[in-house]
Amino acid sequence: MTTGYFPPDRPALTVDVVIFRLREGQLETLLIRRAALPYKGRWAIPGGFVRADESLDAAARRELLEETGIKDVFLEQLYTFGDPRRDPRGRVVTVAYFALITAAQPPPHAGDDAAEARWHTMPSLPELAFDHKQILAYALRRLRYKLEYTAVGFELLSDEFTLAELQAAYEIILDEPLDKRNFRRRLLEANVIEETGKYRSGQVGPRAQLYRYRTDAVAEVKARRLFP
Numbered sequence: 001m002t003t004g005y006f007p008p009d010r011p012a013l014t015v016d017v018v019i020f021r022l023r024e025g026q027l028e029t030l031l032i033r034r035a036a037l038p039y040k041g042r043w044a045i046p047g048g049f050v051r052a053d054e055s056l057d058a059a060a061r062r063e064l065l066e067e068t069g070i071k072d073v074f075l076e077q078l079y080t081f082g083d084p085r086r087d088p089r090g091r092v093v094t095v096a097y098f099a100l101i102t103a104a105q106p107p108p109h110a111g112d113d114a115a116e117a118r119w120h121t122m123p124s125l126p127e128l129a130f131d132h133k134q135i136l137a138y139a140l141r142r143l144r145y146k147l148e149y150t151a152v153g154f155e156l157l158s159d160e161f162t163l164a165e166l167q168a169a170y171e172i173i174l175d176e177p178l179d180k181r182n183f184r185r186r187l188l189e190a191n192v193i194e195e196t197g198k199y200r201s202g203q204v205g206p207r208a209q210l211y212r213y214r215t216d217a218v219a220e221v222k223a224r225r226l227f228p
Contacts, residue, residue: 011082011091015060016047016132018078018098018139019070021105022156026121027172029136031128032067032114038088039129045136046114047094060097066112073099074155078139086131098139100155147173151192154213162200162208163187 019030031043046067050059057075065071075097082093108117120126122140125133146152147170156169167183187193194214199207 014094016045023103028119033116035115042129044129067114068108160210
């Protein structure tokens with residue numbers, strides 16, 4: 001381990017932000033290519049050191065904005081990773097967050113100490129810096145868990161969607177097929193979506209009803225009942 005970066009009796013504190021989106025039938029995560037040591041040139045989760053005068057949430061939002069240009073997103077604390085050997089510079093503890101955005105968000109642009117910012121599909125990730133492979137795996141497990149128990153999946157969709165689009169999003173994240181009739185029946189019984197009175201245009205055959213998430217629906221919807 002390289003020493004001399006931080007006092008051994010005072011661990012440094014960082015934040016890392018895993019950010020997911022759905023695009024063209026794939027679950028993607030945003031990574032930055034590091035422009036500085038250690039792991040210069042390797043891909044990593046956006047993040048950085050927490051300043052002495054800011055909260056963890058503020059640091060996560062600042063780092064995400066500085067390194068990718070992304071702001072105003074759903075952001076939630078994920079887990080704390082503190083293996084003594086996770087950073088070659090010394091003892092560094094990181095508080096990981098995860099964020100969810102729609103594909104309609106503007107493209108990212110690298111900044112700060114990031115040489116590049118690019119979306120990567122989850123099944124084909126490059127070699128990652130630090131313990132970021134472990135952090136991403138944990139974030140995906142948490143997303144799947146929350147998708148089954150909460151309405152968090154709606155953060156990945158546009159404001160209006162068809163039931164087919166919603167089911168496809170669940171299937172992509174869970175990586176398993178869902179029974180169409182059972183999914184729709186239980187989703188409607190959960191009473192977390194409502195009809196918009198509009199239809200998806202430009203389709204061959206019957207028009208598809210558009211729905212939206214009810215803003216007054218409770219967050220914890222016990223949505224595991226959606227799945228057979």
